[in-house]
Amino acid sequence: MPERTLMGGNIAVGEGALLAGCQAYFGYPITPQNDLLEFMARRMPELGRVFLQTESELAAINMVYGAAAVGFRTMTSTSSPGFSLQQEGISYMAGAEMPAVIVNIMRAGPGLGNIGGAQGDYMQCTRGGGHGDYYLITLTPSTVQEMMDLTMLAFELADKYRNPVLVIADGFLGQAMEPVTIREKVKKLPEKKWAITGAKGRPKNLINSFEMNPLDHPRRIKLLLEKFERMRVHEVRYEGLNLDDADIVLVAYGSAARSAITAMNIARKNKLRVGLVRPITVFPFPYQPLADLAERGCKFVVAEMSGGQMIEDVRIAVGNQNEIKLVNSYGGVPLEADPIFETIDLLM
Numbered sequence: 001m002p003e004r005t006l007m008g009g010n011i012a013v014g015e016g017a018l019l020a021g022c023q024a025y026f027g028y029p030i031t032p033q034n035d036l037l038e039f040m041a042r043r044m045p046e047l048g049r050v051f052l053q054t055e056s057e058l059a060a061i062n063m064v065y066g067a068a069a070v071g072f073r074t075m076t077s078t079s080s081p082g083f084s085l086q087q088e089g090i091s092y093m094a095g096a097e098m099p100a101v102i103v104n105i106m107r108a109g110p111g112l113g114n115i116g117g118a119q120g121d122y123m124q125c126t127r128g129g130g131h132g133d134y135y136l137i138t139l140t141p142s143t144v145q146e147m148m149d150l151t152m153l154a155f156e157l158a159d160k161y162r163n164p165v166l167v168i169a170d171g172f173l174g175q176a177m178e179p180v181t182i183r184e185k186v187k188k189l190p191e192k193k194w195a196i197t198g199a200k201g202r203p204k205n206l207i208n209s210f211e212m213n214p215l216d217h218p219r220r221i222k223l224l225l226e227k228f229e230r231m232r233v234h235e236v237r238y239e240g241l242n243l244d245d246a247d248i249v250l251v252a253y254g255s256a257a258r259s260a261i262t263a264m265n266i267a268r269k270n271k272l273r274v275g276l277v278r279p280i281t282v283f284p285f286p287y288q289p290l291a292d293l294a295e296r297g298c299k300f301v302v303a304e305m306s307g308g309q310m311i312e313d314v315r316i317a318v319g320n321q322n323e324i325k326l327v328n329s330y331g332g333v334p335l336e337a338d339p340i341f342e343t344i345d346l347l348m
Contacts, residue, residue: 001305004181009147009174010036010077012165013103016151017075018043021186022101024050024074026063031115032171037077057082061089061102068098069207071195073155077103079171080121081112084129084190090164091130094224095209095304099158101151102136103167105174116332117171119254122309125168126283133221135228137235138166138283140253144178150280152183157235159190160225168282170305172334237280238289242268246275248347249293251314252303253273253279256335260303263340274344282310290317299323299347305313307334 007015014036017025027042037053044051050067054060060076067074078086083104093100104125108118128134137157139150147169154165196205211217242264243249252260257278267274277287277293290300300318302311308326318324327343329335 003235004179006177007144007180008035009079009144009169009176010105011039012079012144012147012180014043015182016148017101017155018047019148019183019185020152020155021073021189022049022075022155023072024067026052026054026060026067026074027076027077027078028054028057028060028082030057030079032107032117032174033077033079033103036103036174037103037201042091057085058089061086061093064100064102065093065096065098068100069096071192071197073159073189074320075101075103077105079105079107080109080118083121083124087124087130090129090136091132091134092209093164094128094136095132096207097162098164098207099162100164101154101158101167102159103151106168106170108330109241114332115171117173117255117334118330118332119170119256119305120307120309120330121168122274122282122304122306125166126285126313134224134285135231136139136164136166137161137231138168138281140280140282141167141173142254142257142278144173144176145180147173148180148183152186159192161231161325162194163227170254175251201332208345230290231286235281236284236286236288238286239278239280240275240289241278242275243277243293245273246293246298247273248275248301248344248346249298250274250276250303251279251290251292251310252276252342253282253310256303256305259335259337260340262337263344266341267344272344272348279310282313285313287313287317289298290314294318295321297322301325301340301343301347303327303335303340304327305333
């Protein structure tokens with residue numbers, strides 16, 4: 001494969017997984033991520049790795065659990081309704097501290113919605129969509145290159161924290177075609193002494209998310225919460241553009257961020273001091289950078305392809321003293337730059 005090649009977003013996820021050493025993939029077809037599943041169906045057997053098209057998304061996530069438990073780098077991919085079906089399994093994996101990568105190429109909802117791109121799964125992804133106290137690092141690419149790069153990073157973070165990691169993108173980005181640079185393949189996978197590979201003369205490893213004695217469970221949760229706090233401290237990622245002199249700050253991720261960058265550039269050409277914060281992790285969310293900008297007196301425009309979900313995190317960061325406007329699309333409709341610029345213009 002050439003060093004730089006034209007590639008679709010979903011395929012870039014698959015390439016990133018292969019480069020990261022993904023050893024097993026389990027998935028069930030659902031639009032708009034089917035070309036990722038089809039890519040893995042071809043490439044994984046070619047490389048002598050495990051591919052299985054399961055009978056459902058529930059089966060897929062539980063097979064991921066099993067593969068993770070024996071120490072494999074493993075993943076699944078799905079789209080919004082399928083992601084909903086996986087929540088119980090994801091909660092079990094978080095409780096049992098199982099590393100894996102879960103890719104959600106978001107479509108419109110609620111319910112079956114339609115197959116257009118959307119960002120309506122934000123709350124489900126950032127708050128732990130299943131039962132109990134848990135969080136998942138949630139990575140949000142906005143280019144096809146980042147679809148590859150952040151998938152590779154997801155495997156590293158999953159192993160680092162022994163926790164499932166999400167990569168989320170809207171369906172438009174999953175189908176987008178852009179030139180990408182092929183990254184270097186991971187040469188050595190981490191040793192996993194906790195995996196259940198057979199005792200072989202050592203004490204048995206035990207993996208579960210259940211404590212028979214209820215008095216023991218608070219300690220388990222405390223250890224998990226301490227891990228999630230380490231994620232909050234060490235794993236915040238964001239991109240800041242034109243923030244030094246900004247009076248208005250756009251906040252957007254995924255495809256919405258691409259439109260927001262275009263709107264920012266139009267505003268700059270019109271001598272308007274507009275910057276952008278693009279969260280690359282939405283858990284942990286970049287609260288402090290936004291709080292610092294709020295302290296400076298900035299106004300905020302949140303651009304997202306949902307009824308308004310990420311705006312709640314922006315409000316937590318900014319508080320009640322600064323003006324915050326939402327510009328959005330939903331129901332599988334793309335968000336264009338024009339309404340974002342019009343909102344900027346109204347705030348000046």
